[in-house]
Amino acid sequence: MTPKTIIEPFKIKSVEPIKFTTREEREKLLKNAGYNPFMLHADNVLIDLLTDSGTSAMSAKQWAGIMNGDEAYAGSKSFYRFEAAVNKITNMKHIIPTHQGRAAEKILFSIVGGKGKYFPNNTHFDTTRANIEFTGAEADDLLVEIGKHPAERADFKGNMDVEKLEDFIKEKGAENIPLCMLTVTNNSGGGQPVSMKNIRETKEVCKKHNIPLFLDACRFAENAYFIKLREKGYENKPVLEIAQEMFSYADGATMSAKKDALVNIGGFLAMNDEELAMKCRNLLIVTEGFPTYGGLAGRDLEAVAQGLEEVVDEHYLQYRIKSVEYLGNKLVDAGVPIIEPPGGHAIYIDAKRFLPNIPAEQYPGQSIVCELYLEGGVRGVEIGSVMFGKYDENGKLIPAMMELVRLAIPRRVYTQSHIDYLIEVIIEVFKNRNKLKGYKITYEAPMLRHFTAQFEPIG
Numbered sequence: 001m002t003p004k005t006i007i008e009p010f011k012i013k014s015v016e017p018i019k020f021t022t023r024e025e026r027e028k029l030l031k032n033a034g035y036n037p038f039m040l041h042a043d044n045v046l047i048d049l050l051t052d053s054g055t056s057a058m059s060a061k062q063w064a065g066i067m068n069g070d071e072a073y074a075g076s077k078s079f080y081r082f083e084a085a086v087n088k089i090t091n092m093k094h095i096i097p098t099h100q101g102r103a104a105e106k107i108l109f110s111i112v113g114g115k116g117k118y119f120p121n122n123t124h125f126d127t128t129r130a131n132i133e134f135t136g137a138e139a140d141d142l143l144v145e146i147g148k149h150p151a152e153r154a155d156f157k158g159n160m161d162v163e164k165l166e167d168f169i170k171e172k173g174a175e176n177i178p179l180c181m182l183t184v185t186n187n188s189g190g191g192q193p194v195s196m197k198n199i200r201e202t203k204e205v206c207k208k209h210n211i212p213l214f215l216d217a218c219r220f221a222e223n224a225y226f227i228k229l230r231e232k233g234y235e236n237k238p239v240l241e242i243a244q245e246m247f248s249y250a251d252g253a254t255m256s257a258k259k260d261a262l263v264n265i266g267g268f269l270a271m272n273d274e275e276l277a278m279k280c281r282n283l284l285i286v287t288e289g290f291p292t293y294g295g296l297a298g299r300d301l302e303a304v305a306q307g308l309e310e311v312v313d314e315h316y317l318q319y320r321i322k323s324v325e326y327l328g329n330k331l332v333d334a335g336v337p338i339i340e341p342p343g344g345h346a347i348y349i350d351a352k353r354f355l356p357n358i359p360a361e362q363y364p365g366q367s368i369v370c371e372l373y374l375e376g377g378v379r380g381v382e383i384g385s386v387m388f389g390k391y392d393e394n395g396k397l398i399p400a401m402m403e404l405v406r407l408a409i410p411r412r413v414y415t416q417s418h419i420d421y422l423i424e425v426i427i428e429v430f431k432n433r434n435k436l437k438g439y440k441i442t443y444e445a446p447m448l449r450h451f452t453a454q455f456e457p458i459g
């Protein structure tokens with residue numbers, strides 16, 4: 001038979017209890033956290049969907065790898081296993097370990113960035129943008145139009161607008177664009193995938209102008225699985241081969257292993273250009289460590305190597321993508337507005353449509369985030385005007401393009417009954433949406449304010 005129920009493709013060997021709290025307790029805890037769930041003690045969260053980054057459950061083989069880690073300072077056996085695992089997927093000549101994705105970005109953009117330089121991407125992730133802007137360069141998002149419409153369904157809403165890219169290169173001058181990036185899947189744009197056709201076409205434009213193409217490859221396996229499900233000609237290809245083809249069009253990649261390498265810490269920078277790799281390694285030695293460990297322990301490198309083998313397993317990916325889709329479809333059926341279709345790693349509630357009566361100045365996303373915690377001990381994150389809002393010269397808020405609440409699903413951590421509970425909580429909050437209040441900011445830091453801002457409910 002072909003079973004209808006897709007089950008978790010693992011059994012559980014080790015468990016971690018989660019703590020139940022009452023609504024009264026949560027009211028106090030949230031107030032003490034300044035109505036910012038980032039400030040909660042994770043202990044007091046029942047279902048933690050703040051991020052899928054570094055929150056994966058490792059497999060027994062990864063934990064065995066931790067014990068097998070070779071902690072030699074230089075030339076550790078674990079490095080060579082790591083290098084081979086990354087090479088198998090990316091086929092890149094130079095593979096440089098880093099402690100996180102942003103460390104790879106920091107090194108890359110310190111070398112190729114600077115004032116007068118431009119970096120196009122489908123959508124820059126916030127650390128990528130920050131690392132580019134920190135050098136004085138400009139980070140530009142050239143997402144296809146459909147990617148900006150949360151309610152409209154399409155297969156590849158993460159695609160680069162290739163025509164815009166052509167115009168962009170003409171306008172800025174190829175000599176001022178050290179590299180072009182593609183983020184797979186498009187995290188900031190709802191975890192939406194990029195098609196192989198789009199990667200190929202982006203590469204063609206880049207090649208014509210002699211601009212290297214880099215993948216921000218954090219979720220390469222989820223992207224590859226979407227290609228298998230949705231793009232003609234790939235339905236019978238193994239995901240590993242699809243991933244290899246994706247990387248074959250790239251000249252380099254940055255990756256946070258905290259996503260699709262199924263580990264709690266790690267990342268890498270990969271590229272084919274020898275001269276650039278040499279410069280990166282030299283900077284790595286200053287900021288991260290020797291090139292065969294790059295800010296990681298040998299055991300971390302083992303866990304990444306093993307994780308990269310497990311993440312292309314199609315039973316795993318089927319479970320991963322289908323469980324996010326299951327959550328998304330249940331919410332859509334109940335009328336809850338989300339970015340459609342569901343992405344790879346998260347569900348994004350569209351707070352503008354969820355709370356049309358709360359204006360951007362009163363942060364509707366923050367209101368939902370707070371209520372999800374109060375209602376069910378669920379922690380999500382606002383991705384809207386709290387995170388991306390700016391002020392004009394009169395101190396008036398310039399709202400973000402979208403007001404979203406992201407519920408990121410950690411890999412292999414929660415079971416279907418956790419997800420069913422989550423659906424109940426969200427639907428309950430949606431039913432009571434007319435009672436939700438707006439929020440005002442009572443403290444904010446000058447940069448990346450969402451992490452530490454303090455709020456108060458209005459009225």
Ligand SMILES: *Cc1c(COP(=O)(O)O)cnc(C)c1O
Nearest residue numbers: 100101102125127187218256258
């Ligand atoms: C997480 C992430 C990064 C940064 O990686 P860290 O390991 O958190 O430093 C970069 N790009 C994308 C798309 C990400 O999701």
